[in-house]
Amino acid sequence: MKKHDQDFMKRQNRLTVFEIIKNQNPISRASIAKQTGMSATTVSRIVGELTEQGYILESEKVSEGLGRKSMLLEMVDASVLSIGVELDRHRMSIGLVDLQGNTVCSETYSRKDDESSDTTIERIAAVTGELLKRHSIERGRVAGIGVGLPGIVNNDEGIVVFSVQLGWKNVPLAKRLSELTGFKADVDNELKAKALSEHLKGAAIGSNRTALIGFGNGVGSALIIDGEIYRGAMNSAGEIGHSTVDPNGKLCECGKAGCLQTYINISSLLSEANHYRRIHSMEELFEARRAGERWAVYLIDRALMYMSITVNNVVCMYNPDSVILTGELIDKFPEIYEEVKSLCASRFVWEPLNGSFRFLRSELNEKGVIIGSGLMAQRRFFALE
Amino acid sequence: MKKHDQDFMKRQNRLTVFEIIKNQNPISRASIAKQTGMSATTVSRIVGELTEQGYILESEKVSEGLGRKSMLLEMVDASVLSIGVELDRHRMSIGLVDLQGNTVCSETYSRKDDESSDTTIERIAAVTGELLKRHSIERGRVAGIGVGLPGIVNNDEGIVVFSVQLGWKNVPLAKRLSELTGFKADVDNELKAKALSEHLKGAAIGSNRTALIGFGNGVGSALIIDGEIYRGAMNSAGEIGHSTVDPNGKLCECGKAGCLQTYINISSLLSEANHYRRIHSMEELFEARRAGERWAVYLIDRALMYMSITVNNVVCMYNPDSVILTGELIDKFPEIYEEVKSLCASRFVWEPLNGSFRFLRSELNEKGVIIGSGLMAQRRFFALE
Structure with a gap:
């Protein structure tokens, strides 16, 4: 009560x-x-x-x-700033976010596959210090640091419970980052941060039920209800990558069969493509498809079908007023968004819910996680003050 | 704001x-x-x-x-009462619900497949009058009527938008019922009512994230977040019957292929069984399975697998602390609950979320909708008073 x-x-x-x-x-x-x-x-x-x-x-x-x-x-947009961080397998982006959710500046660094959590955390702290110095920002103006990353995050305690992409397990990220920087730190799943930023500053301003779906190195979703992130019992709501879409499907790395992600995430698609011929990137795969190579047409068309099924399943579960597609695959290959949108309308979304939601593309794109994480840190700051 | x-x-x-x-x-x-x-x-x-x-x-x-x-x-439990109604294709149950969610009395009547909405509404009004008279209840003590039914309901306006089971479309149920009885009326989807009652008075007291899944004439789910029903944009959240679980699956009555309900609802199972031999009821189908008839073993085992997949998909999406199984199939065939529970733990629930929720069976069973609808009417009454 x-x-x-x-x-x-x-x-x-x-x-x-x-x-x-x-x-x-x-x-x-x-x-x-x-x-x-x-x-x-x-x-x-x-x-x-x-x-x-x-x-x-x-x-x-x-x-x-x-x-x-x-x-x-x-x-006074710059009266308070926060630091927004996006972590991914091969990348680390850090930016300064103002009260309006603008990025004052942001920088991207590469990250090694096997980089330890200690090293990554030290690098974040170092870059934070540099950015503040370079832009002559007093420490008193900084509301805190927010970090978004792929995986299961205990956001209450700031612990990365489990991240396949980073190779981390039970890393007390917020605590260590606070010790190194002196700022309060918040940690969350990247798609939850992204959904928040698109809701507050991007494609879904004014929406009361925003579902965001990410297609990229993993598959996931997030839901914003009345301006708040829906987290579920363990902050794992929206982890659709391991929902089952074909019980006779391929074995997934999680040990189950027919998980959604086995059909649409980048590494699955590339690994399957390499059964046919040597393919190094999604760009090559799409080129092959555009050239009409049947195996590539098959792989991508199947992925598009499963993406449309994902939209349908998310819509049936969450009944959102807006669905935002985001992630590397959507950002890099504009045809995916258009084709999925049209497949949803013509075949895959359950008729009574067809047209019940706005179909949107992410507007903040690769800045979404930085902005969302930065805004999370600010929300905490103002709620506690 | x-x-x-x-x-x-x-x-x-x-x-x-x-x-x-x-x-x-x-x-x-x-x-x-x-x-x-x-x-x-x-x-x-x-x-x-x-x-x-x-x-x-x-x-x-x-x-x-x-x-x-x-x-x-x-x-004073009986200081206020409400009337709770459950409508289904072949049945109509009406009861008096007190402040503690006890049913003072309840009665069930049969309903014809093609009964018009007008007739059904008149019958509800007539039974309501009789019940109040028989139990000598003053009208001033009645907080209102709540009705739960399968289908898409606009609960704000009390309109049954679409119910395959009742054969209704755009029926202003609340308005007509109010006109006939003089009581305020609330209408909602049956599973939303059921989830509320299980949360308040049944299996999931104390849970903050309750997911309820119904297996019966249809398949559906409902989510209770912090004591409130999650409705989505059009009160259609949880309509998982038409989520896609096999893109190569059977054609569904909705025009899509591989909808969840084609594998597990009663009419689909019976219709498929009849391809093999004349089967009149689920009881017969289960008897055949118990006798080891292969076709029946296959059909039921496949249904159990899809039920387990449903639990996994609901858990991945909503990350609940409690999952309640309910519906005619669960109530009538105790082995279903036990087998689905064990299949979920051993094979179908994604490992990181395995054990993250309590696996529960409905406690209020066939009374759940009456109680939930009655409590909804009371909540409205006390919020407005």
Whole structure:
């Protein structure tokens, strides 16, 4: 049972006013009061606090329309920054994220397959220090670090429980990163971070039920309900890569047969292609398909079918108002998005739910995880302050 | 943005106190204050209101343990009742549900396949009147009527959008039922009602992420998150019957191939069995299996495999802490529950999530929908009061 006392109400109201100014920037006090139903006094008190702390300022713009002209409130976008990190098997990207979810800067480094967690964490800490120095950012302005990565993450305790891609098991990432940098650290699954950023700043602004599906080195999904990430009991909700789509299918690395990921993730596709001839990359595979080579047509068409089935299964389970496709395969090969969209509409989505959702492409693309992780760190900061 | 003003806080606090007394009955004022963090004055004010309205009373029992003895508060279970209804193709059950989710009485009637919605609604109204009369229940004590049925329901407007089983399309059930009975009416999908009742009063008390899966005339699921039904954008979340589990599978009545329900719902199983020999019921089919007839062994084993796959797919998507199996097949054939449970553990649930949830059997069985629908009507009543 949630306690609805004065304190809780105050914190909630503060967060509400803060989010409204952030999202509707610039905005008048009167408009905030009208939208929230709070009294003018309450709004003014909160605005006063936020101004004093340097997060907002009164702009010179005046409100339009009839009635008394009034000063508008604006966010000081750079008053607080956070550090957003994306980790993947061969890559590590780090950026500074402002209050509006813009990346002030971001950099990408390569990462070795067998790089230990200690090394990776030390590198993140080092790059963080450099970035802050280079951009002359005071440490007091940093709300924290957020890290998104593929795998099962205990986000409450900041522990990477299990990541096939990174080769990590039970790594207390948040704790170590905090020790090295002095900042609070948050860790989450990359698709959950991505879904949050697309919901707040990308393709699905205004959606109440956003499902995001990632096709790339793995297959996964995430669901945002009323602005909150749906996590499930162990923060593993959306792990569809090992849902079964064909009980007579190929054996998966997990020990079951016919897991979704065996048909559509990059390494499975490449490994199968190499049964036929030497293929080094998805680009080569797509070239072969465009050239009409039957084996490549077969492999990709089958993958597209399973991607469409994935959309159907996610839609039947979550009944979202928006479905966002994302991931390396979607970013690199525009035909995938178009073909899956058309297959879904014509054949694979259950008729009563066909047309019940917006079919969207990720807008933040490769920046999505950095932004989402950065925003997570900020949300924690403001909720606790 | 939710408004967190005094009014909202008051309503929430009232509901919180009410739920605590309902669930921890009997309980002292001090214990309520301790659990909620509310002041003694606030608790006393709310308790006073509820007592005056006849929902609770001070019992003679005194609290145990050290400290001052104090009067305990008890719910007057029968102070408010609601009517819970379950509709299915061939059946209609109606009962009176008290505040604790007990059925004071319930009755089942047969329903013809082609019975019009008008006729069914008139029959519900007539039985409701009779029940109230027979049990001498004043109309003022009735919080409303709740109806649960298979199909897609617009629960906001009380419209049955689409129900294959009932043969209904766009039936304004709540409105018509209200007109005929004079009571507020709520309508929902049967599995959503059932999940709510199992969560509040049955197998999954205390769970925060309950997934319920129904195997019977159809296949479906429902998810309860923190005590609330997850509905999705159109109240269709959990409609897994048409998720695809084998792209090379049989054509489904929906026009797609390999839908889950083609392998496990009763009518599909019977229709397939009849390709081999005349079979009239699931009982006969199970008898044949027990007698070792190969075709029956094959059909049921395949169904059990797909049921286990269903559990895996639901677990991967929702990451629940509890999975409840329910529905006619589970209720009538105890071996199904046991075999699916064992297949899940040994072969079909993805290893990292194996053991991450409690595997449960429905406790309320055929009463689940009546109770859940009745409780839904009560929740609406108390939230609005």
